Ligand SMILES: Cc1ncc(C[n+]2csc(CCOP(=O)(O)OP(=O)(O)O)c2C)c(N)n1
Ligand code: SF4
């Protein structure tokens with residue numbers, strides 16, 4: 197197959213579907229489930245980055261289901277890394293390339309370094325290493341966290357990214373306990389953006405908004421330094437729905453306000469896609485029930501569980517300092533001095 | 548901690564300096580033109596990282612020096628830097644070494660020639676940080692080459708050997724040099740620092756060949772081979788480890804020719820064994836008090852000697868068989884333990900006994916556990932070891948015992 201051979205000195209923003217590169221760098225050979233949205237993330241990721249890319253992948257579905265010996269789907273160079281090591285893999289690879297180029301041991305050129313991890317590998321086990329990497333501003337590398345909201349490869353166990361109340365093999369619904377899992381989802385991109393002021397790009401995306409996602413990957417690589425992109429990926433096996441609805445569920449997660457799309461560029465937060473429209477009041481946030489009722493993992497929900505879920509999502513939009521991004525509110529007595537406008541976003545005056 | 552690397556003029560002449568084992572390794576890093584190293588604090592190995600940091604800060608070497616967020620990251624960082632073709636260095640001690648264990652295991656599985664030091668240290672609880680070999684020894688089955696140094700000079704020399712042997716395409720395995728905590732990491736000795744020109748002759752450029760991860764060579768590293776191919780691949784690792792034996796011999800001969808050091812055998816260092824009847828066998832710095840004891844006991848007419856092991860992996864079985872079968876009894880001293888192992892002995896004891904098993908005429912091999920947690924091996928203990936070894940001679944079964952030395956009752 198034809199692979200572009202030019203370097204990736206610049207990665208221009210993609211203007212629309214017709215502008216998307218034709219070349220596929222993640223091809224057949226993988227054996228992910230039908231409707232696997234994470235596999236689509238892989239495809240979009242390397243489409244956006246182009247051929248002068250090295251990909252490191254931590255253990256999980258995107259390793260185990262993707263790289264069977266003799267049938268690798270990766271056209272670009274690819275290497276496995278350990279479950280909690282995506283941050284270190286990115287850093288070590290970027291540092292190696294940098295010093296070898298500086299010493300003239302390999303040709304000087306821009307090579308994109310992307311390390312991906314699942315939610316288990318990135319939000320639980322490897323969070324510390326990702327955090328460390330995001331402070332090493334001299335190295336160019338992107339960590340992509342594909343979030344299918346469970347330890348999927350090991351048979352769907354709950355992670356810190358599994359939504360409240362969802363059934364997993366570690367959190368079944370039983371006669372005594374309807375909900376085994378009652379922790380709210382950890383806010384990874386928000387926490388990383390807040391905690392790593394020198395990272396030039398941190399974003400939340402979704403493959404259901406493919407062009408938006410590809411542009412986020414390109415911006416991350418283009419701006420350079422250590423960057424981070426988190427995608428929410430519907431997973432038919434773990435979420436228990438028919439594979440044909442993956443894209444639809446991705447849309448619903450965003451439209452119900454559960455998964456806000458945004459990017460933080462050089463410390464400036466920028467809402468994107470439908471999330472921006474919701475914030476501007478141009479689009480009404482759908483009730484979370486629309487999303488929950490489509491998935492078997494929430495089939496055991498009682499009315500009060502749906503209400504709790506809705507209440508928490510509402511808080512993200514009405515009480516959080518930055519809706520869906522920064523989770524705390526400011527004490528009433530400090531709101532004036534900090535010039536915090538407590539009106540819902542769409543009622544606020546834009547400057 | 549006082550690590551002092553004396554500034555020396557950057558002229559390419561061989562010099563002699565008083566330095567610790569850690570500082571000697573830092574000099575080797577400079578001479579080897581290491582590309583990437585990753586550091587994390589834990590005593591005693593981190594003296595190397597402190598010394599190396601000074602060399603970098605003073606412009607004596609150009610290395611990507613990454614202070615990691617933990618040992619797991621530390622070892623993963625250099626593993627990945629190595630995969631894109633960088634010469635790398637890393638290290639740890641005791642519980643830090645164990646924190647990195649996952650990365651340590653896969654580095655060998657991937658055949659990436661990472662060079663590390665393990666500044667040997669007890670595994671903390673119930674509260675001990677002195678030297679003990681169980682940290683290094685925990686990786687003995689995984690495909691790491693494991694040399695042990697006795698002196699600061701040997702530490703530097705072994706480090707240069709480590710890149711040469713580990714990166715050799717016939718081997719392509721990681722190397723972890725054992726350095727006894729405090730006794731070697733932080734004791735100063737006179738060290739000869741070779742010239743850059745001589746080191747360049749000894750150490751070829753690192754070349755991963757067709758295993759290099761680069762867009763011009765778009766390979767997939769560590770695809771899922773599972774039961775279908777894993778045995779073939781493990782067997783290749785085994786063959787690499789076997790080949791390492793001759794590659795070490797070759798490198799040792801070349802090293803001797805260039806630098807005039809290294810002793811007769813790359814694997815064993817024998818002390819007063821020509822006419823010896825009873826010898827002790829061990830590795831690392833315990834050789835020093837044992838040599839003192841040997842000189843003293845020889846004055847009293849005892850025909851005693853020492854055989855020091857320089858490479859634990861690959862285990863030089865033939866050399867050991869040849870050497871130890873000359874004696875009436877051998878006392879194997881372990882600065883480690885292997886609870887519940889055959890005859891409740893140490894790791895080295897059981898390895899040596901296994902190596903000699905098929906000999907028709909074999910010496911009695913008796914085990915000693917000594918110097919754990921950094922306890923000094925004092926002269927009365929050394930005498931005790933030799934007396935017990937001598938007493939075991941002639942009765943092969945009396946070797947089925949392991950004595951704990953210098954322990955309060
Ligand atoms: C250190 C370690 N612990 C546990 C495992 C077992 N394991 C393999 S894949 C996996 C799931 C990882 O989950 P996630 O990162 O979310 O990726 P997914 O499988 O969901 O794609 C686990 C737990 C492992 N490989 N390594
Ligand atoms: S279990 Fe989910 S993430 Fe894994 S391959 Fe299937 S759909 Fe994809």
Ligand SMILES: [Mg+2]
Nearest residue numbers: 314315346348
């Ligand atoms: Mg997952």
